Amino acid sequence: MKQGIFTVCSNRPLTREVYEMTLRGDTSAITAPGQFVNIKVEGFFLRRPISVCDCGPDSLTLVYKVVGNGTEALSKRVPGDGLDLLTGLGNGYDLSSAGERPLLLGGGVGVPPLYRLCKDLIAQGRELTVILGFNTVGEIFYEHEFKALGAKVIVTTADGSYGQKGFVTDAMEGLNYTYFYCCGPEPMLKAVYKASATSGQFSFEERMGCGFGACMGCSCKTVTGYKRICKEGPVLRKEEILWQTQG
Amino acid sequence: MADTRVTLGGVELKNPVIPASGTFGYGYEFARLYDINCLGALSFKGTTWEPRFGNPTPRIAECTAGLINSVGLQNPGVEKVIAEELPKLQACFGGPIIANISGFSIEQYADTAALLDKEEGVAILEINVSCPNVSHGGMSFGTQPDMAARVTAAVKEVTKKPVYIKLTPNVADIVAIAKACEEAGADGISMINTLLGMRVDLRTRRPVVANKMGGFSGPAILPVALRMVWQVYEAVRIPIIGMGGVSRAEDVIEMMLCGAAAVQVGAANLVDPFACQKIVADLPTVMEKYGIENLKDIIGGAHHG
Numbered sequence: 001m002k003q004g005i006f007t008v009c010s011n012r013p014l015t016r017e018v019y020e021m022t023l024r025g026d027t028s029a030i031t032a033p034g035q036f037v038n039i040k041v042e043g044f045f046l047r048r049p050i051s052v053c054d055c056g057p058d059s060l061t062l063v064y065k066v067v068g069n070g071t072e073a074l075s076k077r078v079p080g081d082g083l084d085l086l087t088g089l090g091n092g093y094d095l096s097s098a099g100e101r102p103l104l105l106g107g108g109v110g111v112p113p114l115y116r117l118c119k120d121l122i123a124q125g126r127e128l129t130v131i132l133g134f135n136t137v138g139e140i141f142y143e144h145e146f147k148a149l150g151a152k153v154i155v156t157t158a159d160g161s162y163g164q165k166g167f168v169t170d171a172m173e174g175l176n177y178t179y180f181y182c183c184g185p186e187p188m189l190k191a192v193y194k195a196s197a198t199s200g201q202f203s204f205e206e207r208m209g210c211g212f213g214a215c216m217g218c219s220c221k222t223v224t225g226y227k228r229i230c231k232e233g234p235v236l237r238k239e240e241i242l243w244q245t246q247g
Numbered sequence: 248m249a250d251t252r253v254t255l256g257g258v259e260l261k262n263p264v265i266p267a268s269g270t271f272g273y274g275y276e277f278a279r280l281y282d283i284n285c286l287g288a289l290s291f292k293g294t295t296w297e298p299r300f301g302n303p304t305p306r307i308a309e310c311t312a313g314l315i316n317s318v319g320l321q322n323p324g325v326e327k328v329i330a331e332e333l334p335k336l337q338a339c340f341g342g343p344i345i346a347n348i349s350g351f352s353i354e355q356y357a358d359t360a361a362l363l364d365k366e367e368g369v370a371i372l373e374i375n376v377s378c379p380n381v382s383h384g385g386m387s388f389g390t391q392p393d394m395a396a397r398v399t400a401a402v403k404e405v406t407k408k409p410v411y412i413k414l415t416p417n418v419a420d421i422v423a424i425a426k427a428c429e430e431a432g433a434d435g436i437s438m439i440n441t442l443l444g445m446r447v448d449l450r451t452r453r454p455v456v457a458n459k460m461g462g463f464s465g466p467a468i469l470p471v472a473l474r475m476v477w478q479v480y481e482a483v484r485i486p487i488i489g490m491g492g493v494s495r496a497e498d499v500i501e502m503m504l505c506g507a508a509a510v511q512v513g514a515a516n517l518v519d520p521f522a523c524q525k526i527v528a529d530l531p532t533v534m535e536k537y538g539i540e541n542l543k544d545i546i547g548g549a550h551h552g
C-alpha cells in the first residue's frame with residue numbers, strides 16, 4: 001500500500017450516472033487487476049473505495065457510479081485537481097488458474113475491474129469471452145473498449161433494450177469456458193455461483209472503515225477462515241465462499 | 248528543546264501519542280508505512296478469552312466528522328494473540344505495549360489478564376469495561392460502579408502490571424465509575440470509548456450497520472471526551488489516558504490541559520494511516536507555538552488559575 005496525491009487528468013460521464021476518471025500519480029503499489037484504491041473526498045470522513053479499472057506506470061483509470069454524496073462530489077473534480085489516494089489495496093485476481101478460455105462476467109459498476117484483467121489475460125494469449133450485464137441500453141459502457149482489447153463481447157440488458165435480453169447467467173448457457181471471473185451486485189454473484197460449470201473467482205464489496213486491514217470493519221466468514229474484504233479480498237475463490245454470512 | 252516525555256505510573260513514554268485499541272491492529276500493517284517506533288506506546292486490538300468473529304456486516308457507517316463501528320471485538324482469542332500477534336508486534340515495535348482486554352464475565356477478564364500478565368513485552372493492561380455482562384443480563388460492566396470495581400479488583404489480583412480501566416461514556420455519571428475503579432485499585436483510567444449511535448440509509452430505510460447501533464467516534468466527539476476527562480481529573484488522583492476525536496497535535500495538548508497524562512488516537516488512523524506519525528512530528532512545533540517546554544507540566548493545566 002502507498003499513499004499519494006494524484007492529479008485528475010480527465011473526468012467524463014460515460015452514461016447518466018457512471019463516470020470515467022483518469023489520474024496521474026505513483027501507481028507502483030498496484031500489483032494485480034481487481035485491486036482497489038481508497039479515495040479521500042474533501043468534506044467526507046471516510047475514504048471511498050473504487051476498483052482499479054486500468055493503470056500504467058504513472059496513470060490510473062477509475063470508473064465509478066454516482067450513488068451518494070461522496071461519488072457526487074467526485075464527479076465534480078476537474079482536470080488539475082489533486083486527490084489523496086491509498087493505492088495497492090486488496091489481493092486482486094489470480095490469473096494463474098484461468099486456463100485457455102476464461103469467461104469474464106461483469107454487472108453494472110462491477111464491469112470496471114474486469115477491464116485490466118481482460119487486458120492482462122489477453123496479453124497472456126488466452127481466448128476471452130466477456131459478458132457485460134446492464135439494466136437498460138442507457139446504462140451500457142465499455143462495450144467497445146473490451147472489443148478493442150480483442151475479447152468476444154456479449155452484452156445483456158434486463159429489459160431487452162440492447163443485446164441479449166436477460167441476465168449475464170442467461171448468456172452463460174452453452175458457452176464453453178475453462179474458468180471465470182465475476183464482479184457485480186451480490187444477487188448477480190449468487191446467480192453466477194449457481195449457474196457456473198467451472199471454478200472461478202468473485203469480487204466482493206463491503207462497507208469499509210480503513211480499507212487496509214486495520215479496523216476489522218469488513219470481515220466475512222469463508223471456508224478457509226475469517227477474511228477481511230479489504231485485505232485478503234475483495235477477490236474470493238468460488239470454493240471458499242460461504243453465502244449465508246455475506247452481506 | 249521541547250520535552251515530549253510523559254510517564255504512565257512507572258512506564259516512561261517518549262511522547263504521549265498512542266494509537267487506540269481497534270484502530271491500529273497489531274501495528275504491523277502500519278509498520279510497512281513508517282517506523283512506528285516514533286510512537287509513545289501502542290494499544291492493540293481488544294483481546295477476549297475466546298476467539299471472536301464479531302458482529303455481522305455492515306459494521307461501518309460514515310458520519311459527519313466520524314464513523315460508527317460495530318466490529319464487535321473480532322480477535323483471534325488471547326492464546327493466539329500471545330502466540331502469533333504479539334511476537335509480530337514486538338518485531339516492529341520496541342516501545343511500551345498496552346494490552347487491551349475485554350470479557351463477558353469477571354472470570355474471563357481475570358483469566359485473560361492473567362495470561363497477558365506473563366508476557367514480558369506487555370507494559371500495561373487496559374481493561375475495556377464497555378462489553379455487555381452476559382452473566383448479569385447483558386448490562387455493560389462499565390455502566391455500574393460496583394461492577395466496574397469488581398472487574399478492577401479481579402484483574403488487580405492476577406497481575407503486577409499497571410491496570411488502566413477503559414471507561415464507556417454511555418453512562419449518567421462517569422465520575423462515580425472512575426472513583427469506584429480507583430478505590431478498587433486501578434492504576435489509571437483510559438477514557439473515552441465510543442458513544443452509542445446510529446445511522447439510517449435513506450435508500451433502504453434501514454439502519455446502516457447490521458447491528459442497528461454502534462460506537463460513534465472521530466473528531467466530532469472531541470468536546471465530549473474533553474469534558475469527561477476534565478470531570479474525572481477533578482475526582483481521581485490516578486493518571487488518565489485521554490482519547491476521543493484526537494487527530495492533531497493541538498488536540499493532544501488540549502486533552503492534556505484537561506487532565507490527560509497521555510493521549511490515544513483512534514479513528515484518525517483509519518482515514519490517514521500516517522496520522523499518529525504526523526501528530527508526533529508536529530508536537531514540538533505546536534508546543535513551541537504555545538510556549539510549552541515540558542509536556543508533563545501542562546497535565547491538568549486548564550484546571551488551575
Ligand SMILES: Cc1cc2nc3c(=O)[nH]c(=O)nc-3n(C[C@H](O)[C@H](O)[C@H](O)COP(=O)(O)OP(=O)(O)OC[C@H]3O[C@@H](n4cnc5c(N)ncnc54)[C@H](O)[C@@H]3O)c2cc1C
Nearest residue numbers: 049050051063064065067068069070071109205206207309
Ligand atoms: C472493493 C470495492 C471496490 C469498489 N469499486 C467500485 C467501482 O469500481 N466503481 C463504483 O462505482 N463503485 C465501486 N465500489 C462501490 C463504491 O465504493 C460506493 O459506491 C461508494 O463508496 C459510494 O459512496 P457515496 O458517498 O457516493 O455513497 P454514500 O451512500 O453516501 O456513502 C456513505 C458511506 O457508505 C459507503 N458505501 C456506500 N455504498 C457502498 C458500497 N456499495 N460498497 C462499499 N461502501 C459503500 C461509502 O464508502 C461511505 O462510507 C466499490 C466498493 C468496494 C468495497
Ligand SMILES: Cc1cc2nc3c(=O)[nH]c(=O)nc-3n(C[C@H](O)[C@H](O)[C@H](O)COP(=O)(O)O)c2cc1C
Nearest residue numbers: 267268269293316375439440464465491492513514
Ligand atoms: C473500528 C474501531 C474499533 C475499536 N475497537 C476497540 C477495542 O477493541 N477495544 C477498545 O477498548 N476500544 C475500541 N475502540 C475504541 C477506540 O479505542 C477509542 O476509544 C474510541 O474510538 C475513541 O477515540 P477516537 O475518537 O480517536 O476514535 C474501537 C474504535 C474503532 C473506531
Ligand code: FES
Nearest residue numbers: 210211215216230
Ligand atoms: S476496512 Fe478496515 S479492515 Fe477492512
